[in-house]
Each structure stands twice: as structure tokens, then as C-alpha cells.
Amino acid sequence: MAEWLARARCIIRFANMLVKLVIGSLFLFLIQLVLKNVYYMGYHLHYNEHYPGKCEQVKGMSLGSEDFYTFKDGLTFITSGVAIQNNTFGQREYMIKHNIVGRMYLFDFNKNKAKVEELSIVGSNGNFNVKLFHPHGISGWLDKSGVKILFVVNHEENGVDYIEKFEFIPENKQLKHVKRYRDNTMLLVNDVQATSQDSFYFTNSGTGSGTVWTMVQLFGQLAWCTVVYFDGNNYRVVLDGLAMPNGIAMSNDGRYVYIATSMSREIVVTERKTNNDLIKKQVYPIYTYPDNIIVDMKTDNLYIGAHPIAYKSFQSMDIHKPAQVLMLKVKDGNITKTRELLYNDGDLLSGSSVAIVFNSKLLIGSILDKTVLCDVNVPL
Numbered sequence: 001m002a003e004w005l006a007r008a009r010c011i012i013r014f015a016n017m018l019v020k021l022v023i024g025s026l027f028l029f030l031i032q033l034v035l036k037n038v039y040y041m042g043y044h045l046h047y048n049e050h051y052p053g054k055c056e057q058v059k060g061m062s063l064g065s066e067d068f069y070t071f072k073d074g075l076t077f078i079t080s081g082v083a084i085q086n087n088t089f090g091q092r093e094y095m096i097k098h099n100i101v102g103r104m105y106l107f108d109f110n111k112n113k114a115k116v117e118e119l120s121i122v123g124s125n126g127n128f129n130v131k132l133f134h135p136h137g138i139s140g141w142l143d144k145s146g147v148k149i150l151f152v153v154n155h156e157e158n159g160v161d162y163i164e165k166f167e168f169i170p171e172n173k174q175l176k177h178v179k180r181y182r183d184n185t186m187l188l189v190n191d192v193q194a195t196s197q198d199s200f201y202f203t204n205s206g207t208g209s210g211t212v213w214t215m216v217q218l219f220g221q222l223a224w225c226t227v228v229y230f231d232g233n234n235y236r237v238v239l240d241g242l243a244m245p246n247g248i249a250m251s252n253d254g255r256y257v258y259i260a261t262s263m264s265r266e267i268v269v270t271e272r273k274t275n276n277d278l279i280k281k282q283v284y285p286i287y288t289y290p291d292n293i294i295v296d297m298k299t300d301n302l303y304i305g306a307h308p309i310a311y312k313s314f315q316s317m318d319i320h321k322p323a324q325v326l327m328l329k330v331k332d333g334n335i336t337k338t339r340e341l342l343y344n345d346g347d348l349l350s351g352s353s354v355a356i357v358f359n360s361k362l363l364i365g366s367i368l369d370k371t372v373l374c375d376v377n378v379p380l
Helices: 004-041 089-095 211-219
Strands: 055-056 065-068 075-080 103-108 115-121 136-144 148-155 161-169 173-183 191-194 199-206 227-232 235-242 245-250 256-261 265-272 280-286 289-295 302-307 322-329 332-346 352-356 363-364 372-375
Touching: 065 289, 065 352, 065 363, 075 136, 075 148, 103 211, 115 161, 136 199, 148 191, 148 245, 161 191, 227 245, 235 265, 235 280, 256 289, 265 289, 265 332, 280 332, 289 352, 302 352, 322 363, 332 352, 332 363
Parallel strands: 065 136, 115 173, 136 191, 191 245, 245 289
Antiparallel strands: 055 372, 065 075, 075 103, 103 115, 136 148, 148 161, 161 173, 191 199, 199 227, 227 235, 245 256, 256 265, 265 280, 289 302, 302 322, 322 332, 352 363, 363 372
16 A cells, blocks of 8 residues: 555656646747747837938829739739728728728829829629729739730628739720639638739638637747649649748749748748749748738849838727838849838838839838838939
8 A cells, every 4th residue: 555655646746747847838838939929029129211212192092002013014003992801900990980992093104193093993704893892912914915914812891802803994994804713722812923814823821811810820920821823724732831921923034933921021932833833942031021022024123012010010000100111132033132222100101011113213002001102212
């Protein structure tokens, strides 16, 4: 009996030690996670404002210019009125308050004026309802006949994401809806990159639209997201293990695809294979939260709209958020250098989601705020 009691005491002591070890490990893990998130939220950061030249607000549009696509002739198509379904940061309420609805705009760099035209949307192919249209990412393709084709990510009211295909009718300033795409691989679609008039890549910045699950992925910094390719017939995941992939863009020669991973604060450079698989070539840290990517038509350099101080980006939509524009130098597909073109504390525009330089002008968009055009009087 004495021997049995001694063994029982040993087992109890061991169990107590094991419980303490598990509790201690969990405590240390939580402390590490909290400290890591505090660091990533940027509470310690400070920037100094600067601009590449004179800046002015673009006229003729509502609040919001989440993404751009610019063709080689300087015509730029702008998405406005994005509303992600999980509504994590109160976007829907903000939109109702400011009467923001889904719209598409046209900006012409050749006119050298800070003004846009709203495009009317016609057609309803595939049960598309313009009243439920909340455009997000955008990409374009010029077909063999010279028709400008646009692919636009759409977050409908019912919580299902689509990619919509439009043709631009220049004489009427219209976008004609011709097709819509939907698949169960579309989880929380952010951006799209066309590869032909009926094929594209797109990024999933989450694994679903639920608010709680989105926050778990965000603050847990879970690299569970994907890039999907549609070849005209089938959808398949071509890259996974990404931490909130946001913008996606392709080099002018089609050899490389660039992906902005917001949560890991990196640009992932991938090599595009003949079967459209993506193979990681470079992971380039930029120490800010990148949104959309635009590739310079002449140099292949990248323009990034970014959110430099994360915790401010997660505050109420009514609070001004800092805006940042980066230019990333590219050589042979690899990023070699980063240059900051603009930083603003939020009074010029609140948060910068996209940017492009064309004809010595810098056009900057925001998720749900103003659109700004700046002169570029600095060497690029």
C-alpha cells in the first residue's frame, strides 16, 4: 500500500508539473502573440509628410476609389463603392451615412485635368444587378479588335463574391456587362489580374466572409489564403500559404506575377509557368501594409498604395488615416529598391489603396475617401 501511495503521489506531482508547463507555455504564447500584434499595429511608428509636387482633389466623383486600371492610351478605370461583406470596420454604415453606392469612373491622363466622368453600366447578363454592385479590384485586357475589357471584383449584398466582365463602349461612355464568374474557390475575393479576354488570376484575402473568423485570421496572422487561376473553363489554386493576399499584378511581358500580402507586409514575386502555375521567386519585405499593385507600362516598376500605420487603418471610417505611396524598382522580375513617393497623415486623403504615375502625374485612390492627383517633380 505504501508503495502504491508513493507512486500515486509521483503521478500527481508529474501531472501538476505538466499542467503548469502547459499553462505557462500557453501564457507565453499569448504574450508573444499580443506583443507581435502590438508591433505590427505600428503604435511605435512616426512618419514625416512629403509630396512629389502639388496635389489636388479629383473632381466629379463620390468618396472611394479603391482600385485603378490604366490602359496604354492613358484611360484609367476606377472602382468606387467597395463594401466587403464581413463589414469588420463599419464600412456599410459609413456608406449609408455618406450615400456611397457602387460606381465606375473614367479618368483620362491625356486631358491633364483633375476630373473624372462617371460611366453608366448597361446590360444584365447572368442576372447581374447594378443596384447590388460593389466593385473592388479591377484588371483590364485589350482584345485583338481593340475593345477594352474589364474584370471587376464584386461583393454583392447577399455575401457572395463575383467577378464581373465588362466591355467599354467609348462613344457612349458606357460599360456593357457581358458575363459574370462565380465558383466555390471565391472565398473573400480582393483583386483580379486578367491574362486574356476570358482568363484571370484572383486573390482570396480570407477564407470566408464571417467577421469573427476574419478577425481570427487577421490577428492570428494565419497564412491560410490563396491565389486562384481561371483558364476559361476550370478554377484551381495556384498558390497558397499566403497571409492576406491583397493586390495582384502581372509584368508587361507576362512572365512574373506580383502579389501584395498585407498581413506579412511583403510583396511576393512569382514566376509564371506555361501552365499558369505560380512559383515563388522572391519575397520582398516593405515594412508597411500594401494594398493594390500597378505595374509601370515602360519600366515594370511597381506602384503601391499602402497603409503604413495599421492600428489607425482599423479605426472608425470617420477618422482620418495616413496615406503612403511606394515605388518599387524592378530588374529581371526582382525588386531591388523601395522609394517612398508620398506620405500624408490623412488630411489630403484618408488611406491610400492604389496609385499610379503616368505622364508625370501621380493618381492616388482610397478605399472610401477622396481621390487625389499630384504633380511629380522628383526623379523616378
